Amino acid sequence: MDPLKDSARAIARDVNARTTSAAEVAEALIPHVERVDAQLGAYLELTPELMREHARRVDARVAAGENLPLAGVPVAIKDNMCLTGTRTTAGSKILETFVAPYTATAVQRLLDAGALPIGKTNLDEFAMGSSGENSALGLTRNPYDLDRVPGGSSAGSASAVGGFEATLSLGSDTGGSIREPAAFCNVVGFKPTYGRVSRYGLIAFASSLDQIGPFARCVEDAALVYDVIAGKDPLDATSVDREVEPAAGALRDDLRGVRVGVVKEFTLDDLDAASRAVYEAAYADLERLGAELVDVTLPTAEYGLATYYLIAPAECSSNLARFDGVRYGLRVDGADVGEMYERTRAAGFGPEVKRRILIGTYALSSGYYDAYYLKAQKARTRIAEDFARAFERCDLIVSPAASSPAFRFNAKSDPVTMYLMDYYTIPGSLAGLPSLSVPCGAALPEDGTRPMPMGLQMTSPLFTERALLGYAHAYERATMHAEKLTPVA
Numbered sequence: 001m002d003p004l005k006d007s008a009r010a011i012a013r014d015v016n017a018r019t020t021s022a023a024e025v026a027e028a029l030i031p032h033v034e035r036v037d038a039q040l041g042a043y044l045e046l047t048p049e050l051m052r053e054h055a056r057r058v059d060a061r062v063a064a065g066e067n068l069p070l071a072g073v074p075v076a077i078k079d080n081m082c083l084t085g086t087r088t089t090a091g092s093k094i095l096e097t098f099v100a101p102y103t104a105t106a107v108q109r110l111l112d113a114g115a116l117p118i119g120k121t122n123l124d125e126f127a128m129g130s131s132g133e134n135s136a137l138g139l140t141r142n143p144y145d146l147d148r149v150p151g152g153s154s155a156g157s158a159s160a161v162g163g164f165e166a167t168l169s170l171g172s173d174t175g176g177s178i179r180e181p182a183a184f185c186n187v188v189g190f191k192p193t194y195g196r197v198s199r200y201g202l203i204a205f206a207s208s209l210d211q212i213g214p215f216a217r218c219v220e221d222a223a224l225v226y227d228v229i230a231g232k233d234p235l236d237a238t239s240v241d242r243e244v245e246p247a248a249g250a251l252r253d254d255l256r257g258v259r260v261g262v263v264k265e266f267t268l269d270d271l272d273a274a275s276r277a278v279y280e281a282a283y284a285d286l287e288r289l290g291a292e293l294v295d296v297t298l299p300t301a302e303y304g305l306a307t308y309y310l311i312a313p314a315e316c317s318s319n320l321a322r323f324d325g326v327r328y329g330l331r332v333d334g335a336d337v338g339e340m341y342e343r344t345r346a347a348g349f350g351p352e353v354k355r356r357i358l359i360g361t362y363a364l365s366s367g368y369y370d371a372y373y374l375k376a377q378k379a380r381t382r383i384a385e386d387f388a389r390a391f392e393r394c395d396l397i398v399s400p401a402a403s404s405p406a407f408r409f410n411a412k413s414d415p416v417t418m419y420l421m422d423y424y425t426i427p428g429s430l431a432g433l434p435s436l437s438v439p440c441g442a443a444l445p446e447d448g449t450r451p452m453p454m455g456l457q458m459t460s461p462l463f464t465e466r467a468l469l470g471y472a473h474a475y476e477r478a479t480m481h482a483e484k485l486t487p488v489a
């Protein structure tokens, strides 16, 4: 048993069988994480005492005869999710000193299932970004090349699992923030259907898109987390009251009879040659596993980015209005209340957050609402209809998870180049679909010295998470790409 490398399933099995204890897992992990994180910077805050306290609780519950699905499994939490008594910053100066007075439902469910909280992970400020570089509070590195970004916005959650600093982590995905960093960091990242997992205690970015999901080093572990966190929560009115079919024990090993949609508009032609070869091989592997590849079309997918960059900023401009220097975190005094608001928000928000607030406020303003926000909502409906039509011909849709493998720090200086990283993830987000990224190989970047991991995105119809995880499991077991790379940190 190696608590630093084992799967969540193996750790939980051993802790439940009492061949090891949660306390031993915690004591092995704490010094390891302190050492590795000096290089990776995945965490904004480590919580060793909380981890020990939970380990004691888990060991007592197991001794009393309970069997816990995540007994003694170390988890990291993206720092836009509340955990009582810990700082919850959203990677922003405006919340740098905010201490959460309650715990997010998804986090609470993990803890109730026996997981051990290692700490809170770094992110692009308010989850706005694709590289991690928009955090106002720290720099997170890619565990497979320290000179490259981990991806974003769930930068630390992906880096921690990819760098073996956590067995599991939680991230949030609004337009790709779980799938894209998962691809960059050689891990599985899974965004369930919108509404499947409670958003209670998640600091809101774009409420009609935000969804919590897991990072793990294998599909089965991601399924294990999904089974624990999914389901109706009375504290989140948008969480869906619909039965969750447990996925972890029911994953398939082949793709016989599965129709895999390859989207005409998601052409591989724009990728560099090495990346294209990785995806061509992945599609061929799917066929070898018994799948039938079918051509499908999403004619409105090309409007995905434009649509998202109206809807997400519009919702963010409204959600972030609450950070006013009165209720939470930072306050910079002024001559009157108006000046206090202005100074607080000017000092507290970073440039990307300000840009989104400005765009969103403009898109919602009277006179422009119909031209921008309403139009974007209509486009969103059309995109969802395109997916529904495509799924009449296939069971899942595959594509790259990101437009390129992890790039070097400061490589993308203008915002639009950064936004283009999410070209493949955003349409599915707008349609609310379950979607994941699974490691599918590695390519040596032209400016690189080490092969960088890449992710295959799989997307399926609403509420078909169990089937989706099954397809990914079959592909993963047959290819085992993640195990071919070793982190440098």
Ligand code: GLN
Pocket: 127, 128, 129, 130, 152, 153, 172, 173, 174, 175, 176, 177, 178, 205, 312, 422
């Ligand atoms: N990169 C996208 C953005 O910046 C998506 C972020 C996310 O999914 N939270 O908005």
